[in-house]
Amino acid sequence: MTNYVKYPLKAKPNSVQQSLKVVTAMPRKPIELPQIEYMSILDEDAVVDKALEPKIAEEELKNIYRYMLLARRTDERMLMMQRQGRLGTFPQSSGHEAISMGSCIHLKKSDWHVPAYRELAGLLYRGWSIDSTLLYWNGFEEGARPPEGVNDLPVCVPIASQLLHAAGIGMGMNLRGEKGVVMTYFGDGASSEGDTHEAMNFAAVYQAPVVFMCLNNQYAISVPLSKQMRNATLAQRAIAYGMPGIRVDGNDVLAVYVAAKEAVERARAGEGPTLIEGLTYRFTPHTTADDPKRYRSEEECNLWTKREPLNRFKKYLLNKGVYTEAQLTALEEELDAEIKAAIARTEAAAVSEELSNPLAMFDYLYADMPPYLNEQREELKSHLEKQKAKAGKSPQHASGTAR
Amino acid sequence: MTNYVKYPLKAKPNSVQQSLKVVTAMPRKPIELPQIEYMSILDEDAVVDKALEPKIAEEELKNIYRYMLLARRTDERMLMMQRQGRLGTFPQSSGHEAISMGSCIHLKKSDWHVPAYRELAGLLYRGWSIDSTLLYWNGFEEGARPPEGVNDLPVCVPIASQLLHAAGIGMGMNLRGEKGVVMTYFGDGASSEGDTHEAMNFAAVYQAPVVFMCLNNQYAISVPLSKQMRNATLAQRAIAYGMPGIRVDGNDVLAVYVAAKEAVERARAGEGPTLIEGLTYRFTPHTTADDPKRYRSEEECNLWTKREPLNRFKKYLLNKGVYTEAQLTALEEELDAEIKAAIARTEAAAVSEELSNPLAMFDYLYADMPPYLNEQREELKSHLEKQKAKAGKSPQHASGTAR
């Protein structure tokens, strides 16, 4: 026998914690359940509920507004670019800025941000460049590379799957005794996926410091809430996992701010996960390929567009004297210039040698490239070289197959 | 243009039902939620709560008891057989009879029964022979063949996956305007699977007539409830789906009976699905391969064994004069003979030409056997024939590989 096997072989029988007492009194009686609240602070006319209004430092208020605005303007510009064929299909983030910024503003740099795909405001705030967004939606993996030192996962396409990564990161913090918070995002449609259930349950069981932010924009592409679920709110799903839950007006950045602050504080204090439902509306098409007229009325859309988050927050800031109109105009100009510069940079980068090299598809798959992959790389390389040589002779480009 | 394409091409825009009103009053306020109850009627000393006691016809009471007892005795006999090497590993059903019989007794023949794997009582009641159970756990597909005219699915091994089939059957009933109920079963461990979430949500959205019976026996193999979930009860998960939920004493067949009756009535009335949690205990090992001493104390197990469902129901029936002791002894003898006869029959059948033909593995995969499968069948057939010819010469059997 060696040293290696001289460890104790038998585990002590686990003393099971029976959290469940058997109720022996017989009459039917209600089980005690936690409450789920609804909260709104800043209404659509920018009227604020003074009792609930959070005290936010001016710098922070400006930061929140800045990134909400930057995201909005970037999104609008991207839409134009997409229409001009300068970008691929993408899901607009407009209208979702309050949920994104009201929550991720509470994160420290070392905390983790695990987005779905409508958190452009949060990504920009966390340190992702406008460039990466433009690259990502233009079909470049380089746009999915998180900046150095930023603890973010990139945009996640397979719905709800990222929630498990968030839960895992939170579990990791707990297991290693490291303080931190994970903020993760998902839609009302995503709530139906099995992974959402498993993620919330894992986070609850391990009391992982995860804030589950649900962007309830009332549609999953064309499918309305009423066909997505029978329950009246998503927030009440928290009861299923024994975690706190709350529904807020998702167009009210102050309400999101307060709910997220409470959740983040609980998470930091070791009190586990929270589910926050932000009720909002996707007043844009699902993606630039979608036609919402097929499945919803313009009246409904108009009604909700009026409730969008950016304008009411702007009014609030003006009322509060955080900004003057002139300052806001200057800010618009500053951001516009930022966006334009980013567009110019990425359109140049996209055709650069570095970013246009197809052989990169082999280069990052494994830490060390296995031989067969190298063979395939060589195969493609020599094919491309032959094509190049041929193209030198004839003007017809090689990739002209029907597709 | 042909006839085939002359159908209307444009759907009317869907008038979205907004079940969600926007609350504009600002203060934080609680969302209204349904209540979840706990119910017990017959306690472990067979004391009955007269106010809640259901009126059950004597024949029905006898039927319930008969199948609970038949399942228990079959299970016990199977354990002996397993120890003798006459059966494979199997999960005992003992202790789960009240949940099974208290619920499936409400099904009509045309209703559907979708078990997990501890519903032996229900299977026998629904018309499955003892033989099929013996065959199934002895490695014969024939034991998974539902009897003609019985709308049951067989035992399901991949945890929670059957719940979606149940939801689908219930959806089918609704879509086709056919009346019916689906009763389906799953464990506390199964509640963590994504499929469980998706099944309950689908059933709720389509208001499918499904009763989700959760056998909460407080363990998933070795994993106790406290590591499975953070929520205090499984019944409260019903709130997550906007369906009624209730927790009952799962060792109390009367409580199960009442809760299931209400659920079945709602389902038949078109009022959709219900979640019923039966709180019980797995006082046996998980399967015959399991050693519960590794993970729980004998005290805990003893405590719960005393609460098991059969004995208290027997006392109730004796107290009520439904049975005399002598009648019960006769019943025991009758069932014992039934079981013994089934064992004799299946042990003979197992070695019959029909059941021992390995070529059957090819014969039921598709309605029509594809050519390549036929080739593989021929391959095995000729191999077996060669082996047989050889075995005629030497006593060494062919399948003597190391495994």
Added chain:
Amino acid sequence: MALMNMAKSINLALFEAMERDERVIVMGEDVGPDEGVFRITEGLFHKFGEKRVLDTPLAESGIVGTAIGMAMYGMKPVCEIQFSGFDYYSFHQLECHASRFRNRTRGRLSVPMVMRAPYGGGIRALEHHSESREAIYAHTPGLKVVIPSGPRNARALLHSAIQDPDPVIYYEPKAIYRLFKEEVPEKMETLPIGQSNIVKEGKDLTIISYGASLRAALEAVELLEEEDGVKAELIDLLTIAPLDATLIVESIKKTGRAVIVHEGPRTCGLGAEVVARVNEAAFLYLEAPIRRVTGFDTPIPYFSKERFYLPDAERVVAACRETLSF
């Protein structure tokens, strides 16, 4: 006869199948008023209503799992997974159940369902929207897998799939949904599952392909004829499982050489299986190694570079020339 593209002919088949058999229902994400993200279910919701065209919650296992239940209940669900890149979410339901219920119950129950999904690259879509992993289904006993390559066979194959008593995976090469039109006969047709098609006869070598890659193969056949005077025989598999091994083997017995073209990853892909079958059944006829022109063993790159991943006519021609000069 009517001239139509493949998106339309698949839609037509759904319409016809729903008209002739009221057990047929269509379900999936956005298949209702939205009529599918590719508009494949156009008109169906309007015509057949919400009892036969189901917008489902966003849950693939839920879609496939409830479809299995409905199929056992006596219906014929045709469920759509919005993109094949998300059908892994429901793979366990297909593997553990759809493919097994008949066998498990010794023929007493069956699962006559169809799972449709757009697959493959070529439309500048996002990550996870361009996968081609049909080999996983082909490797799963109890399933059948068909892949059309044009309007007419798409309609006929879908009818066959819906009429089949067993579960069928119907993968739609989305790159060619609207690429070209074809005459589709007025009368409903079927196409036997398990039979491949010789698109063009030839004697010098056999090119085997299916789905959108068939376009590259067709182009290659023409280039080879024009530039090299080579007469290639082109086989369109149409059914991926069970393979029409007889047709393939007979062709290769004639030509002695073969190239197989598909866009899924190479390792353990369909190409490997074709090579193995030919090796077993026509070893002595082979005059050169069979070459595989396939997607590489990497995820298909984001769309700025997907065209380098997908087999094109030039790669096929190059492989054919190597095979011919072996």
Added chain:
Amino acid sequence: MALMNMAKSINLALFEAMERDERVIVMGEDVGPDEGVFRITEGLFHKFGEKRVLDTPLAESGIVGTAIGMAMYGMKPVCEIQFSGFDYYSFHQLECHASRFRNRTRGRLSVPMVMRAPYGGGIRALEHHSESREAIYAHTPGLKVVIPSGPRNARALLHSAIQDPDPVIYYEPKAIYRLFKEEVPEKMETLPIGQSNIVKEGKDLTIISYGASLRAALEAVELLEEEDGVKAELIDLLTIAPLDATLIVESIKKTGRAVIVHEGPRTCGLGAEVVARVNEAAFLYLEAPIRRVTGFDTPIPYFSKERFYLPDAERVVAACRETLSF
């Protein structure tokens, strides 16, 4: 040196890995106080406690998905799926994420995790407890797949898998967990992923196998030597992806004939890939078609008949004789 069976040597590797690297954690259903349904995690919970040995809720996607998160967070999760027949539940997490994060983020993030699962038949288990579907993982770019065949290589391979910077599927042939013992050196060993092993040299034909099937292959090698005087070379793949094509091809260049043996279904299985690679790289050396002795294209039957499904020495010998007399 210590004599131990494979269940023990895997357990030893876990123990050693956890001792030397505190980032290593073990998670799965019943891996804690119960020590795993096959007792592979024996002693770990007692020694390392509940922060490093996690009994999880019953949810495979949850297990794999949270492991991915932990791996990106800087840990090295070794997660157990109780039986490979249930790993389809989590396949989407592996396909969409574990295998892709490094590529997707151009090397910025990585997922150094191991997914262990007992696989294969031979222990009289229930339906879904005897599957052998490793080809699905081999077909998935971005994953590595290793399968040990005995105590010593099991321990070494598990160390390699845990130390690997990328996700590794570690499939354990459960039929041989306790079938035999072997000397396992005191000193921790690794075994390079991607390298196969010549178990026995020979010149007349090459038998390629892995996992539990290797036992049948070994037996066949002996029978062939005894009864036919044939010297077969036996290759144990050990790594299924990436394949050690060089070793395989070199052997076949020497012998000219090959038989591949595995228990998974034939169509699009590992055997097909081996045939295709050899066809590409050693066509002119082949003197007979490569034969595949595999599980059939059916679900593995319930246990009363599973032995007819699993390749045994007699089927291997028969295939070798056909190959030799071709």
